[in-house]
Amino acid sequence: MQNAAALGVKGRYQKLEPVVLATFEVLFMTRLSVGPFWAESSPEQKQGAWKAFVRFVSATYAIQFDDFSGEQFQILGERQVEHGTIVKTQLAKSDGGKVAINYTVHDNDTSWQIRDVYLAGTISERDETLGFHRDAAKRRHRDLDFAAEQEGR
Secondary structure, eight states: OTTHHHHHHHHHHHHHHHHHHHHBOHHHHHHHHHTTHHHHOOHHHHHHHHHHHHHHHHHHHHHHOOOOSSOEEEEEEEEEETTEEEEEEEEEOTTSOEEEEEEEEEEOSSOEEEEEEEETTTEEHHHHHHHHHHHHHHHHHHHHHHHHHHHHO
8 A cells, every 4th residue: 555654554444434434335245244133133133233344344454554665456356157257366575475365246226346365375364364253243242241140140
């Protein structure tokens, strides 16, 4: 990210958050990350979850984009899949190295938005986040169960 050092993490976050909101299909990604708890959640809980997801994704990129030394994104092609299109890209580093970053995009009747990001070309960033959120949800439920047990004593 150009001017990364001058912006600092907070400045990068402020620049990236509106891009995340415009580019990622956050509601869809959040629903998948929350899993079966989504159906049981109130509208307020759903709104809180997707806002937290936006903060998480924006903060992740703000931390990762900490320098700029001439890197360039290159679009290599696309492939139609059942629920969208996989866009194959790579980050060309100034030292000649290349990092595959592929995206699944989907036309949600408003715009084309990213539904998933595949780091190194194959590892789903959404799935990594999904595991994090599901583990956190399980911990919350265990904590609530434990609190209810303690209250019943």
